[in-house]
Amino acid sequence: MIDELKNIEYVLFDLDGTVSDSSEGITKSADKALKSEGIDVPFETLTSFISPALRVSFGRYTDDVEKRDRMLDVYRERYSEKGWCENKIYPGMAELLRDLQKSGKHVVLASAKPEYFCRKIIKYFGVEQYFDFIGGSDMEGKRDDKTVLLTYVLDNIGNPPSDKIVMIGDRKFDVECAHNHGIKCIGAKYGFSEGDELDFLADTVEDLRKMLL
Incomplete structure (x- = not known):
């Protein structure tokens, strides 16, 4: 076969x-985004952000679309600055x-x-x-x-x-x-x-x- x-x-x-x-840049950016909305999760679980679309990943933590989009903005700000090359x-x-x-x-x-x-x-x-x-x-x-x-x-x-x-x-x-x-x-x-x-x-x-x- x-x-x-x-x-x-x-x-x-x-x-x-x-x-x-790409784990370092993605997990650190996700951690900052979640914490910006008072969501604290074990860091080792954040590899779940690798590969799925970010809206899907952040949607697991909230049903509030505005809250999800705020986290997405925080993620992208950090990722654009340095996460992409980590x-x-x-x-x-x-x-x-x-x-x-x-x-x-x-x-x-x-x-x-x-x-x-x-x-x-x-x-x-x-x-x-x-x-x-x-x-x-x-x-x-x-x-x-x-x-x-x-x-x-x-x-x-x-x-x-x-x-x-x-x-x-x-x-x-x-x-x-x-x-x-x-x-x-x-x-x-x-x-x-x-x-x-x-x-x-x-x-x-x-x-x-x-x-x-």
């Missing part, structure tokens, strides 16, 4: 927990992206993070030249649902046949959106997965290389 991945033409990557370890690309990932492109595969980003930050982070890592398209959410929340986001990404790469595409991500949102589009999904177990969210498994970036090249 893994052998069929060798014939994939389009490789779609999630960003947080898949291309990079971020490390996984060892071997830059080389994998380069070699996927060299092999003729189309490398694409599909992240729930706002597209502005996706582009900024990918450029910061020095790997933007390997991507055919960088797709993220919008600030207004129109692409918060990852299935909707993936529709947007697929539209922008010409809607290739689903059997020529694979999605790589570390959370159930990545698996669900891929399956909703009839696309295979590789779980990046080295990211922030809880272990029961995945389909194909890659324990390391090197495992991804062996599957795809």
Whole structure:
């Protein structure tokens, strides 16, 4: 079954927990935002903010839309200032992206993070030249649902046949959106997965290389 991945033409990557370890910037920004509204939670639980849309994540702590949006503003203020670069690309990932492109595969980003930050982070890592398209959410929340986001990404790469595409991500949102589009999904177990969210498994970036090249 893994052998069929060798014939994939389009490789779609999630960003947080898949291309990079973004936990420091996200959790510190989420902590500040929650505390701004008097919400104090164990810091170690804040990895739940990695990958889902922020409106969804903050919505777990309040039903008050105005309160949620205030926390979102605090989060974005800190994240814009320094959280975005409290971020490390996984060892071997830059080389994998380069070699996927060299092999003729189309490398694409599909992240729930706002597209502005996706582009900024990918450029910061020095790997933007390997991507055919960088797709993220919008600030207004129109692409918060990852299935909707993936529709947007697929539209922008010409809607290739689903059997020529694979999605790589570390959370159930990545698996669900891929399956909703009839696309295979590789779980990046080295990211922030809880272990029961995945389909194909890659324990390391090197495992991804062996599957795809």
